[in-house]
Amino acid sequence: AQKVTQAQTEISVVEKEDVTLDCVYETRDTTYYLFWYKQPPSGELVFLIRRNSFDEQNEISGRYSWNFQKSTSSFNFTITASQVVDSAVYFCALERDSNYQLIWGAGTKLIIKP
Amino acid sequence: GAGVSQSPSNKVTEKGKDVELRCDPISGHTALYWYRQSLGQGLEFLIYFQGNSAPDKSGLPSDRFSAERTGGSVSTLTIQRTQQEDSAVYLCASSLEGRQGHEQYFGPGTRLTVT
Numbered sequence: 001a002q003k004v005t006q007a008q009t010e011i012s013v014v015e016k017e018d019v020t021l022d023c024v025y026e027t028r029d030t031t032y033y034l035f036w037y038k039q040p041p042s043g044e045l046v047f048l049i050r051r052n053s054f055d056e057q058n059e060i061s062g063r064y065s066w067n068f069q070k071s072t073s074s075f076n077f078t079i080t081a082s083q084v085v086d087s088a089v090y091f092c093a094l095e096r097d098s099n100y101q102l103i104w105g106a107g108t109k110l111i112i113k114p
Numbered sequence: 115g116a117g118v119s120q121s122p123s124n125k126v127t128e129k130g131k132d133v134e135l136r137c138d139p140i141s142g143h144t145a146l147y148w149y150r151q152s153l154g155q156g157l158e159f160l161i162y163f164q165g166n167s168a169p170d171k172s173g174l175p176s177d178r179f180s181a182e183r184t185g186g187s188v189s190t191l192t193i194q195r196t197q198q199e200d201s202a203v204y205l206c207a208s209s210l211e212g213r214q215g216h217e218q219y220f221g222p223g224t225r226l227t228v229t
Contacts, residue, residue, distance in 0.1 A: 031214065033214060033215045035217065037220075042222075043203070043222060043223055044220060044221070044222045044223070045205065045207075045220035046220075047217045047218070047219065050215055050217055052215060091157065093157075095214065095215070097214060099162050099170045099172070100145065100162065100209075100213070100214060100216070101147065101159040101162055101170075101173065102147075102149075102157075102159065102218065103159070104156055104157035104158075105156075106156045107156065107157075
């Protein structure tokens, strides 16, 4: 079975704190892709990053970083020095090899308080 | 350039009526996806089009749901005899082509309310 679990339903932190959003996945595919999307209050899903299963290098983009660990089937997302504009629902997704559909986690609602 | 557009942005309909939701993908994108986002179910895949190939309908929840894509571009999702459980946000996404790892670009969605 293919599945994505985001155990944190909601996280609330004060601005400038660091925060990590967890993502654990299950798949039997040898090759797969993982994605993170952001859904701000406006509702439109915004692509953040994709990671190939063969590339376990961590990625950093400004205040955002991602930690991919195949050994624990996790693809966690960290925001450093959070800002109010980071408030959104964040989704982790696994791409199916067969038809490229995305299998989504339930999402984590991130609230950054000023 | 223009992103994925969807219309209408909001639709309120009475139970039992048919509705049509429209998606205009990004120009040049050959792959098109429909997803549904509802409170109880999260985001779920509905249907996938790749070019002129037969669509993958494996995610459609019932035979009341159908979709077509004309000329490899615009797509219409039709829900017949709507039920209250069909209330959700229907999201359309497109990608450059149906290949592994291509990011999908999402439209703003159509919020469907069945009364």
